[in-house]
Amino acid sequence: MGYTRFYGKLQQETADITWRDVFSEYKNKHTRKELEYALLAGTAWNSVTEADMLQKWKKPWVFYPLLRGGLGIVAVIYGLLMISLFTSHLTDAYIVMLTIIPPLVMPVILMIFIWELNIPRNLSVYELFLFFLLGGVASFFVTALMYEFVGNGPASLAAFREEPAKFAVSLLFLHLFSKKKKLYGLTGLVIGAAVGAGFGGFESIAYAQRMGGNLSAIIVNQILRGIFSLGGHVVFCAPYMGAIALNMSRSKAAVDCLLERDFMTTFAASTALHFLWNCSLPELGIPSNSPVLYMGKSILVIVLLWMELLYIAKKCLHQAVVFGMERQGNILAQTQRIRVECVTGVIRGAVWESEGNEILTIGRNANMVFQIPASLGTVSRRHCSIQRTYQGWTLRDLHSTCGTFVGKNQKLMPGLDYVLHSGEIIYLAGKENAFRVTFP
Numbered sequence: 001m002g003y004t005r006f007y008g009k010l011q012q013e014t015a016d017i018t019w020r021d022v023f024s025e026y027k028n029k030h031t032r033k034e035l036e037y038a039l040l041a042g043t044a045w046n047s048v049t050e051a052d053m054l055q056k057w058k059k060p061w062v063f064y065p066l067l068r069g070g071l072g073i074v075a076v077i078y079g080l081l082m083i084s085l086f087t088s089h090l091t092d093a094y095i096v097m098l099t100i101i102p103p104l105v106m107p108v109i110l111m112i113f114i115w116e117l118n119i120p121r122n123l124s125v126y127e128l129f130l131f132f133l134l135g136g137v138a139s140f141f142v143t144a145l146m147y148e149f150v151g152n153g154p155a156s157l158a159a160f161r162e163e164p165a166k167f168a169v170s171l172l173f174l175h176l177f178s179k180k181k182k183l184y185g186l187t188g189l190v191i192g193a194a195v196g197a198g199f200g201g202f203e204s205i206a207y208a209q210r211m212g213g214n215l216s217a218i219i220v221n222q223i224l225r226g227i228f229s230l231g232g233h234v235v236f237c238a239p240y241m242g243a244i245a246l247n248m249s250r251s252k253a254a255v256d257c258l259l260e261r262d263f264m265t266t267f268a269a270s271t272a273l274h275f276l277w278n279c280s281l282p283e284l285g286i287p288s289n290s291p292v293l294y295m296g297k298s299i300l301v302i303v304l305l306w307m308e309l310l311y312i313a314k315k316c317l318h319q320a321v322v323f324g325m326e327r328q329g330n331i332l333a334q335t336q337r338i339r340v341e342c343v344t345g346v347i348r349g350a351v352w353e354s355e356g357n358e359i360l361t362i363g364r365n366a367n368m369v370f371q372i373p374a375s376l377g378t379v380s381r382r383h384c385s386i387q388r389t390y391q392g393w394t395l396r397d398l399h400s401t402c403g404t405f406v407g408k409n410q411k412l413m414p415g416l417d418y419v420l421h422s423g424e425i426i427y428l429a430g431k432e433n434a435f436r437v438t439f440p
Contacts, residue, residue, distance in 0.1 A: 107204075240267040
């Protein structure tokens with residue numbers, strides 16, 4: 001397990017982790033293949049069970065290359081805009097791109113980051129963007145209905161329309177999701193982030209539309225909203241949805257969940273901070289419109305929101321780690337002895353048995369227990385290994401040239417452990433080198 005210390009902290013009810021612990025790997029180098037595999041999380045090609053979800057989870061890093069790519073696209077759009085203005089060839093297409101694409105970048109990146117926190121990986125990118133699109137549209141509609149209860153007025157009153165609207169839509173999605181898949185606190189955190197990102201992105205587009213083609217005003221507004229999205233609707237909505245999902249996973253009574261302390265605290269905090277975010281300085285009793293003071297207020301709200309998000313994220317991560325550890329302990333108690341038999345190829349009939357004290361490495365090197373003849377170049381010198389870990393017997397591809405497969409179709413990602421089950425067949429590069437795993 002790569003995060004023994006991190007998971008050890010999270011096993012405690014009051015986990016002593018910080019954002020530094022969470023962001024510790026985002027600058028590590030990753031291949032394009034790893035990025036593509038990570039984006040398959042939650043699908044049939046990259047799914048997990050409670051027994052192996054801790055082993056397969058990686059700290060957030062996907063958001064970082066996507067952030068760089070998103071900012072690159074925005075830079076290209078602005079560059080094309082400047083060229084178009086200089087050559088007097090500005091078209092409506094540039095205005096549309098300028099209005100729609102830049103406002104979505106930061107909310108989507110924040111949504112992806114929170115999606116990466118989802119240890120159970122029970123929610124795919126496809127589902128994530130479905131919640132993003134439907135949630136953004138639906139929460140706008142419900143917000144319009146909320147005008148019946150909270151009338152028009154200062155911008156600060158928007159908090160009392162928008163937070164209940166996003167909560168209602170997110171709760172509906174959470175309820176529908178729970179009918180098909182197991183619910184975790186992290187599930188609510190992700191769904192809340194998706195709905196918040198959709199609402200925030202569409203709201204920014206709406207503001208740009210209202211500026212009627214005033215390019216300088218649109219650009220300034222987008223840059224400011226992009227920066228301030230760190231304290232926007234994603235981090236308004238995610239904490240209280242994580243809190244209610246934590247309680248929904250323990251209780252089927254929705255009313256009980258609404259009365260839980262964590263939900264009431266986070267919902268009240270998000271609404272209050274949203275109110276503070278929208279307040280002008282004179283509304284707060286400060287007789288000034290100083291940009292410096294306004295910036296200070298915004299930074300304070302962002303810091304408080306991320307403290308709130310960390311508070312509930314730790315509880316959600318704690319729940320997932322406890323579930324994972326318990327499941328691993330059950331499997332470890334059940335899987336004591338392993339038997340691996342070669343069932344095809346030139347070493348057919350060779351057998352390796354262990355009670356957990358040895359590591360089986362398979363390849364073409366001379367010191368391998370299962371030594372594959374050098375003439376079979378498709379098998380690497382050190383192809384794969386089998387060992388007993390805290391979660392049971394696991395198989396790991398050792399960055400082989402042609403890959404290690406479980407069954408006929410599931411190719412393992414190099415360097416990641418796969419939890420073995422009795423009766424499974426392991427293939428090295430092809431069908432000519434097959435090994436059956438059993439637990440006598």
